[in-house]
Amino acid sequence: MAMPESRSIKRLPNNDSTNAWNTILPLRTPKPALAGDLNADWLVIGAGYAGLAAARQLAHNCPDQKIAIVDAGVCGENASGRNSGFVIDVPHTVSSNLDQLDSAHRHMRLARAATNQLAELVKKHSIQCDWSVDGKYQTAVTDEGAESMLQPFANELEALGEDYQWVRGDDLAARLGTRHFKHAVYTPGCVLMNPAALVRGLADSLPDNVTLFENTPVTQLQSANGMVVTTPGGEIRAPKVILAANGFSDQFGYKPNGFVHLALKASLTRPLTPEERATYSVDRPWGVTPANAFGGVTMRYTNDHRLLVRQDIRLDMQQNMSAQSTQRIVAHHRHILRDRFPSLPDVTFENTWVGYICMSRNGAPAFGQVAHNVWMSACQNGIGVTKGTISGQLIADLACEHENPLIKDIQALGSPQPLPARPLVEVGARAMMKWELWKNRRES
Numbered sequence: 001m002a003m004p005e006s007r008s009i010k011r012l013p014n015n016d017s018t019n020a021w022n023t024i025l026p027l028r029t030p031k032p033a034l035a036g037d038l039n040a041d042w043l044v045i046g047a048g049y050a051g052l053a054a055a056r057q058l059a060h061n062c063p064d065q066k067i068a069i070v071d072a073g074v075c076g077e078n079a080s081g082r083n084s085g086f087v088i089d090v091p092h093t094v095s096s097n098l099d100q101l102d103s104a105h106r107h108m109r110l111a112r113a114a115t116n117q118l119a120e121l122v123k124k125h126s127i128q129c130d131w132s133v134d135g136k137y138q139t140a141v142t143d144e145g146a147e148s149m150l151q152p153f154a155n156e157l158e159a160l161g162e163d164y165q166w167v168r169g170d171d172l173a174a175r176l177g178t179r180h181f182k183h184a185v186y187t188p189g190c191v192l193m194n195p196a197a198l199v200r201g202l203a204d205s206l207p208d209n210v211t212l213f214e215n216t217p218v219t220q221l222q223s224a225n226g227m228v229v230t231t232p233g234g235e236i237r238a239p240k241v242i243l244a245a246n247g248f249s250d251q252f253g254y255k256p257n258g259f260v261h262l263a264l265k266a267s268l269t270r271p272l273t274p275e276e277r278a279t280y281s282v283d284r285p286w287g288v289t290p291a292n293a294f295g296g297v298t299m300r301y302t303n304d305h306r307l308l309v310r311q312d313i314r315l316d317m318q319q320n321m322s323a324q325s326t327q328r329i330v331a332h333h334r335h336i337l338r339d340r341f342p343s344l345p346d347v348t349f350e351n352t353w354v355g356y357i358c359m360s361r362n363g364a365p366a367f368g369q370v371a372h373n374v375w376m377s378a379c380q381n382g383i384g385v386t387k388g389t390i391s392g393q394l395i396a397d398l399a400c401e402h403e404n405p406l407i408k409d410i411q412a413l414g415s416p417q418p419l420p421a422r423p424l425v426e427v428g429a430r431a432m433m434k435w436e437l438w439k440n441r442r443e444s
């Protein structure tokens with residue numbers, strides 16, 4: 001396994017403070033940035049679901065050792081805090097042959113272990129994140145979309161022996177308060193929550209032998225009798241490192257050419273007023289994901305009576321979309337809201353934000369040992385609440401040589417396939433996304 005002797009990290013996260021999930025919460029004081037040099041037994045880089053789960057599991061496995069975890073920004077502003085808040089238990093995708101069903105079983109074992117772990121932590125530490133098992137509607141806008149995308153999904157759920165309901169027409173309209181969707185496959189096990197509140201709560205309840213440093217970007221990594229990382233406030237020396245920096249992990253030199261970076265945009269409204277709630281007349285929270293991930297819109301109605309719109313996916317290999325480009329999408333999100341909920345014409349957005357997901361060509365995670373004493377848990381392929389959590393926990397078990405049968409499950413998912421040269425990736429990915437959008441234009 002090749003180990004870079006010294007590596008400069010040039011691409012750093014550039015999260016602004018537009019993430020409404022975070023701004024609607026009470027102010028939180030981030031943990032202090034590193035000031036001075038530090039020695040630790042373990043260093044975890046990145047404090048999203050993956051890094052936090054890894055640090056927690058290292059603390060559990062090595063109670064007498066000192067674990068440092070650093071994050072370039074603030075917990076709650078990262079992808080882990082700015083997603084749509086679905087804790088997804090069953091795969092979105094469809095398959096029919098037995099090999100793929102086997103892989104679906106593996107995904108579900110991993111996702112359910114992660115969900116159980118998060119549920120326990122939410123309870124144990126009284127994390128106020130609106131954690132609630134509301135289920136998920138996978139929706140189609142047209143009969144053709146239902147036939148081509150929902151029916152195979154339902155067939156797969158049957159084959160897996162999973163509980164689901166096919167909901168349509170008036171029943172669906174009554175549950176969601178809109179007639180926009182014609183059909184939905186409802187799966188009851190999905191949890192909905194406020195992701196910024198969850199990730200903040202996880203960061204603030206780490207075990208005593210873990211120290212978190214926020215606003216502490218790693219700008220250089222050197223191997224010299226263990227690892228030495230440079231941050232603006234000092235160096236950290238640790239013999240063992242876990243890299244959990246999501247899409248930014250590819251710069252550290254270990255898996256440099258397998259990640260595709262996508263920018264996603266989302267908006268969250270203010271709470272509906274009592275009068276608007278009376279007009280809307282839906283009292284239960286819900287979450288909707290589209291049958292086609294590229295063409296469709298993800299939406300939620302939250303416990304505190306807000307609506308979420310998550311729409312617009314673009315390739316952005318630099319992970320650095322401008323604030324202006326986010327603003328351009330606001331009008332479109334407003335249009336989506338009015339189109340689906342004409343009885344709520346005056347509901348405004350708290351904010352609109354952009355966040356990044358890291359994908360691989362074959363949907364496989366970057367999980368495993370990447371060099372002597374260096375491990376990676378990254379590239380969660382868009383469902384990182386569960387995948388990041390379980391991958392973080394399992395990477396810590398792997399690094400500590402702690403047996404866990406789920407390690408085999410995650411390893412069986414494979415590793416990211418190398419990408420072609422960068423211009424080809426950009427042309428190919430953009431063409432594929434345009435085709436998907438066009439093909440599913442009636443599903444938006």
Ligand SMILES: Cc1cc2nc3c(=O)[nH]c(=O)nc-3n(C[C@H](O)[C@H](O)[C@H](O)COP(=O)(O)OP(=O)(O)OC[C@H]3O[C@@H](n4cnc5c(N)ncnc54)[C@H](O)[C@@H]3O)c2cc1C
Pocket residue numbers: 009012013045046047048049050051070071072073074078079080081082083084085086087088216217218219244245246247248249264265266310354355356357358377378379380381382383384385386387388
């Ligand atoms: C709009 C949107 C909607 C989504 N919806 C869902 C959903 O509903 N359900 C779901 O499961 N997933 C969803 N996702 C995906 C999910 O958010 C991610 O897969 C998940 O958060 C990844 O977790 P992570 O810990 O790997 O990465 P991150 O949360 O990105 O954490 C990585 C951390 O590394 C830090 N870092 C990077 N570089 C450095 C450095 N040089 N030094 C120090 N720290 C560094 C970053 O600051 C960051 O905090 C969505 C994503 C987006 C953007």
